Amino acid sequence: MTTTMLAFMIGPMEIGMIALVGLLIFGNRLPEVGKSLGKGIVEFKKGIKGIDEEINDAVDQPKQLKQSDQQ
Secondary structure (H helix, E strand, O other), X not given: OHHHHHXXXXXXXXXXHHHHHHHHHHHXXXXXHHHHHHHHHHXXXXXXXXXXXXXXXXXXXXXXXXXXXXX
């Protein structure tokens, strides 16, 4: 059982080799990939913020209606 666990453990040398191969394959496109990834993250955060605002507005709307009915 321990030998199978040792076979799947990734050490720093293996991570370095994977990173080196990735750099060799995608090296010239890495700035483009990073830029696209950054834009994607920004758009995702904007979408989440929009959903949060819609939820808060939906929660606040019944409260505002109750307050206006009481006056």
